[in-house]
Amino acid sequence: MDGTSGRDGSALVRWDRVRGQLKREFGEAAFRTWVQPLTLSQIGAGSVRLGVPTRFMRDWVMTHYGDRIRSLWSEIDPSVRIVDFVVESGAPRPAAPPAPPPAPLPAPATRARAGRTARAATSDETRAMPAAPAPQTTRIEPAPTPAAAPAASTREAADDGLSAPLDPRFTFDNFVVGKPNEFAYAAAKRVAETEGVSFNPLFLYGGVGLGKTHLMHAIARRLRENQAGCRVIYLSAEQFMHRFIRALRQQDTLSFKEQFRSVDVLMVDDIQFISGKESTQEEFFHTFNALVDQGSQIVLSADKSPSDLENIGQRLRSRMGCGLVADLHPTTYELRLGILQSKAEQMGVEVPSRVLEFIAHKVTTNGREVEGALIRLVAHAQLVGRTLTVETAQEVLHDLVRAYDRRVSIEDIQKKVAEHFKIRLADMHSARRARAIARPRQVAMYLSKQLTSRSLPDIGRNFGGRDHTTVMHAVRKIEELMAGDPAFAEDVDLLRRMLES
Numbered sequence: 001m002d003g004t005s006g007r008d009g010s011a012l013v014r015w016d017r018v019r020g021q022l023k024r025e026f027g028e029a030a031f032r033t034w035v036q037p038l039t040l041s042q043i044g045a046g047s048v049r050l051g052v053p054t055r056f057m058r059d060w061v062m063t064h065y066g067d068r069i070r071s072l073w074s075e076i077d078p079s080v081r082i083v084d085f086v087v088e089s090g091a092p093r094p095a096a097p098p099a100p101p102p103a104p105l106p107a108p109a110t111r112a113r114a115g116r117t118a119r120a121a122t123s124d125e126t127r128a129m130p131a132a133p134a135p136q137t138t139r140i141e142p143a144p145t146p147a148a149a150p151a152a153s154t155r156e157a158a159d160d161g162l163s164a165p166l167d168p169r170f171t172f173d174n175f176v177v178g179k180p181n182e183f184a185y186a187a188a189k190r191v192a193e194t195e196g197v198s199f200n201p202l203f204l205y206g207g208v209g210l211g212k213t214h215l216m217h218a219i220a221r222r223l224r225e226n227q228a229g230c231r232v233i234y235l236s237a238e239q240f241m242h243r244f245i246r247a248l249r250q251q252d253t254l255s256f257k258e259q260f261r262s263v264d265v266l267m268v269d270d271i272q273f274i275s276g277k278e279s280t281q282e283e284f285f286h287t288f289n290a291l292v293d294q295g296s297q298i299v300l301s302a303d304k305s306p307s308d309l310e311n312i313g314q315r316l317r318s319r320m321g322c323g324l325v326a327d328l329h330p331t332t333y334e335l336r337l338g339i340l341q342s343k344a345e346q347m348g349v350e351v352p353s354r355v356l357e358f359i360a361h362k363v364t365t366n367g368r369e370v371e372g373a374l375i376r377l378v379a380h381a382q383l384v385g386r387t388l389t390v391e392t393a394q395e396v397l398h399d400l401v402r403a404y405d406r407r408v409s410i411e412d413i414q415k416k417v418a419e420h421f422k423i424r425l426a427d428m429h430s431a432r433r434a435r436a437i438a439r440p441r442q443v444a445m446y447l448s449k450q451l452t453s454r455s456l457p458d459i460g461r462n463f464g465g466r467d468h469t470t471v472m473h474a475v476r477k478i479e480e481l482m483a484g485d486p487a488f489a490e491d492v493d494l495l496r497r498m499l500e501s
């Protein structure tokens with residue numbers, strides 16, 4: 001890389017064009033938060049180096065915008081094939097808090113998937129860089145095509161062009177196990193750690209963002225690590241279909257069949273994608289049968305159980321359901337908290353436990369959304385130099401919290417608690433002090449504090465005009481009782497889960 005001639009006027013013009021296009025595509029707010037702080041550090045033969053102010057920001061930009069930045073550079077200057085992101089402490093930080101909220105949450109499937117094609121630079125690549133200060137470099141290269149696949153520097157890359165890259169964060173060690181996913185986790189581990197076939201197929205299913213892809217990647221990685229020579233192919237059903245269509249177009253279905261039928265483990269993610277796509281289903285059905293017959297392992301994931309998949313032929317559905325079907329249930333508070341702790345650790349940031357608890361209470365959908373909320377909060381705090389507090393979280397995540405509060409109201413909580421403890425709803429507002437009445441009322445106040453973002457005085461008003469200190473006392477009392485009495489804690493937790501579902 002020629003650092004001296006690097007930042008000439010024409011390079012800056014090209015960088016401006018890339019930035020202009022990014023702004024049009026991602027919008028003003030995302031641009032201001034993520035693209036504006038990048039600086040053109042160097043440009044040389046075939047590569048561009050961009051400076052990023054923090055490591056966290058580098059990871060986020062690389063995952064969410066890296067591929068697009070690289071392809072825009074290549075469009076404007078076809079000689080550019082590599083874009084490096086380098087943490088440079090001197091790179092500008094945005095002067096003012098970005099308003100509106102910093103960045104869009106990653107759009108469920110597409111953004112996240114696009115991010116997964118990026119890979120961290122290997123130490124060899126980093127050594128090849130000039131001696132310029134590049135302590136934390138991450139590089140985006142074009143996804144290898146079969147013809148141009150580089151000599152494998154990672155195991156994933158070694159697996160010819162068939163397999164999709166594996167996200168290095170999606171390992172068994174990073175998967176948080178709780179009641180909702182313990183069965184799926186155990187089944188996934190069994191497949192990953194058994195030589196030969198376990199359950200065929202293993203079919204993992206569950207709603208959006210509950211960890212199916214994470215488990216699939218973990219299985220593939222573990223198999224490759226532990227079983228040398230085992231050919232493991234992991235790809236999405238969409239990629240399977242595109243490969244099939246390409247083979248049809250190139251009149252090369254024979255080698256397509258050979259490729260897919262010679263693997264030891266075939267893993268196909270989001271199999272619901274082939275709903276209504278009859279030729280792909282037909283081809284997949286034959287591949288499936290051939291692999292089962294020859295004793296290869298198959299692992300599939302979907303958003304529904306095999307029997308509930310619509311527009312997939314009956315015979316394929318029944319084949320898919322004849323191994324082990326394991327579902328991932330919606331997350332609980334504890335699981336979300338565990339996921340948040342694990343993600344914060346992976347991001348290398350210290351987040352106060354009260355903040356993590358706040359997110360786990362307020363963002364109740366799935367792993368992807370809680371992670372998105374955490375990233376957004378940490379990015380905001382880092383970029384505008386604020387400390388991570390519950391108040392910051394309340395402010396930065398206000399849209400998510402509001403959406404949640406619309407779902408659970410104090411009235412819902414009162415009704416559910418009254419029903420559960422068999423007291424009259426009117427007693428939530430009454431002045432009666434008998435313990436049989438006062439305790440459920442305290443539970444309802446506690447849950448109102450946990451499950452809504454209403455203030456203490458506001459909660460008090462909804463309980464017969466009580467004072468905020470009464471609510472505070474109720475919250476403390478219930479926390480104390482829960483800590484000392486597991487049966488009571490379970491009861492309160494059950495109520496919370498019913499309200500959250």
Ligand SMILES: Nc1ncnc2c1ncn2[C@@H]1O[C@H](COP(=O)(O)OP(=O)(O)OP(=O)(O)O)[C@@H](O)[C@H]1O
Nearest residue numbers: 174175176207208209210211212213214339367368
């Ligand atoms: N139990 C868990 N432990 C750790 N991380 C989790 C867990 N569940 C979900 N996640 C995280 O949530 C995010 C979304 O998970 P993943 O992509 O695996 O979801 P999915 O079930 O495949 O969703 P989709 O159906 O949308 O593809 C990932 O970052 C993943 O690491």
